[in-house]
Amino acid sequence: MLFVDFQTNKHLPENINDAYQYPRISIITPSYNQGNFIEETIRSVIQQGYPNLEYIIIDGGSTDNTVEIIKQYEQWITYWVSEPDNGQTHAINKGLAKATGEIIAYLNSDDYYLPGTLFKVAEHFRQFPDTDLLHGRCRYVNEEGEKIGEQFGNIKTLEEILDLWGVWWRKRQFVQPEVFWTRKITEKVGFFKEELNYVMDYDYWCRIIQANGIVGKIDAELTCFRFTSTQKSNYSIQVAEELLDVVQPLLWDNSVKISLIKRLLLQGNWLYQAIFLKEVESSVIQKHCTAIRWFKLFQVMLKYPQLFFAHTFYLRIRQIFLVKS
Numbered sequence: 517m518l519f520v521d522f523q524t525n526k527h528l529p530e531n532i533n534d535a536y537q538y539p540r541i542s543i544i545t546p547s548y549n550q551g552n553f554i555e556e557t558i559r560s561v562i563q564q565g566y567p568n569l570e571y572i573i574i575d576g577g578s579t580d581n582t583v584e585i586i587k588q589y590e591q592w593i594t595y596w597v598s599e600p601d602n603g604q605t606h607a608i609n610k611g612l613a614k615a616t617g618e619i620i621a622y623l624n625s626d627d628y629y630l631p632g633t634l635f636k637v638a639e640h641f642r643q644f645p646d647t648d649l650l651h652g653r654c655r656y657v658n659e660e661g662e663k664i665g666e667q668f669g670n671i672k673t674l675e676e677i678l679d680l681w682g683v684w685w686r687k688r689q690f691v692q693p694e695v696f697w698t699r700k701i702t703e704k705v706g707f708f709k710e711e712l713n714y715v716m717d718y719d720y721w722c723r724i725i726q727a728n729g730i731v732g733k734i735d736a737e738l739t740c741f742r743f744t745s746t747q748k749s750n751y752s753i754q755v756a757e758e759l760l761d762v763v764q765p766l767l768w769d770n771s772v773k774i775s776l777i778k779r780l781l782l783q784g785n786w787l788y789q790a791i792f793l794k795e796v797e798s799s800v801i802q803k804h805c806t807a808i809r810w811f812k813l814f815q816v817m818l819k820y821p822q823l824f825f826a827h828t829f830y831l832r833i834r835q836i837f838l839v840k841s
Contacts, residue, residue: 538566538567538568538638539568539617539618539619539638539641539642540568540569540570540616540617540618540619541566541568541569541570541617541618541619541620541621541634541637541638541696542570542571542572542611542615542616542617542619542620542621543561543569543570543571543572543620543621543622543623544572544573544574544608544611544612544614544615544620544621544622544623545557545558545561545571545572545573545574545611545622545623545624545625546574546575546576546604546607546608546611546622546624546625547573547574547575547576547578547582547586547607547624547625548575548576548577548578548582548604548607548625549578549579549580549582550578550580550582550624550625550626551578551580551581551582551584551585552626553625553626553742553744554582554585554586554625554626555585555588556628556661557623557624557625557626557627557628558573558585558586558589558593559589559628560623560628560629560630561623561629562589562592562593563631564629564631564632564633564634564635565635566634566635566638569594569634570594570615570616570617571592571593571594572593572594572595572596572611572614572615573586573593573595573596573597573611574596574597574601574607574608574610574611575596575597575598575599575607576598576599576600576601576603576607577598577599577600577601578598582598582625583598586598595614597610602710603710603713604624604713604716605708605709605710605712605713605716606710608622608708608716609707609708609710612702612707612708613707615699617699618641618698618699619637619638619641619696619697619698619699620696620697620698620699620702621693621695621696621697622692623693623739624692624693626742626744627693627739627740627741627742628739628740628742629693629738629739629740630655630737630738630739630740633652633738633739636652636734636736636738637650637652637696637734637738640732640734641698644732646730647698647730647731647732648697648698648700648701648724648727648729648730648731649695649696649697649698649701649721649724649725649729649730649731649732650695650696650697650731650732650733650734651669651690651691651694651695651696651731651732651733651734651738652668652694652733652734652735652736652737652738652739653666653667653668653694653734653735653736653737653738654666654667654668654691654693654694654737654738654739654740654741655737655739655740655741656740656741656743657740657741657742657743658742658743659742659743659744659745661740661742664743666737667687667689667691667694667741668733668735669688669689669690669691669694669733670683670688671683671684671688671689671690671721671725671731672725672731673725674722674725674726674772674773674774675774675775675778676688677718677721677722677725678722678763678766678767678774678782679778679782679785680759680760680763680785681782681785681789681828684718684759689718690717690721691739691741692717692741693738693739693740693741694738694739694741695717695721697724697729701724701727701729704727704729705720705723705724705727708720712758712762713754713758714754714755714758715755715758715759715762718759718762719762722762722763722766726766726772760786760789760790763782763786764786764790767779767782767783767786768783780822780825781825781826783822783825784822784823784824784825784826784829785825785826785827785828787820787822787823787826788823788826788828788829791816791820792813792816792820792823792829795812795813795816796809796813799812799813
């Protein structure tokens with residue numbers, strides 16, 4: 517597919533053979549009832565001017581004006597469909613099954629690329645062909661597109677990405693629209709897990725790194741992540757629960773290559789958040805007296821000694837004893 521400059525209506529590049537000097541990049545946009553934003557998303561992709569672009573839109577049967585907007589740009593879209601699906605992850609996988617690019621990404625229908633992004637991505641992969649997952653800076657914007665912050669991830673290893681407490685939740689995480697990956701790594705790790713509703717991207721990045729994927733980064737703003745009142749990431753409790761569900765089997769699987777001390781530390785953090793705090797909450801709700809509450813918590817500590825590797829657990833116990841003394 518060739519780029520069209522909407523102002524001059526000219527195709528770029530003029531020589532079609534020049535297009536294939538660039539690696540093919542496949543961009544997938546899953547969409548459902550985002551008519552307020554999807555036009556900006558679409559234009560941000562096709563106005564990149566990238567000459568070897570494959571753009572795929574998978575719409576879940578929108579009932580607003582989404583389809584009408586897509587049709588306005590369909591001559592520059594490689595493939596699109598609007599039909600009921602099983603949600604965002606299913607839509608991404610439908611697009612992934614259609615994608616033929618050497619480089620792949622998905623861009624949600626309320627986010628958008630900044631000018632020059634795809635050329636920067638292609639140039640990085642040209643210079644560093646061993647890269648499997650690439651990210652840049654991500655600009656945070658509000659519903660009106662005004663900048664309200666930015667994020668630049670700092671993760672390269674499996675130990676780092678599994679550390680929700682010291683890395684992911686400490687503003688070192690990847691933000692989904694800034695991430696690009698290769699077809700060769702997809703052939704290793706497969707499709708996104710459709711049983712995940714909130715953190716299918718996190719799970720996918722974990723699987724890439726677990727498969728010895730090499731992480732690269734570009735120190736430049738590539739994309740805009742738009743904060744809206746209806747996006748799934750607003751459900752912070754559900755997001756956290758699903759993240760804990762994803763990391764739990766990895767932390768207890770001895771075949772997963774992380775050091776023993778890091779494994780114990782992360783297990784302790786997981787147990788503190790997923791088990792200990794819930795036991796405390798349950799005891800408070802049931803209005804247990806102090807003696808019963810301590811007895812139950814002591815049972816939890818005996819059952820899960822890894823708790824003592826969690827810094828937050830240690831601080832909580834220390835604070836309790838200092839207060840008592």
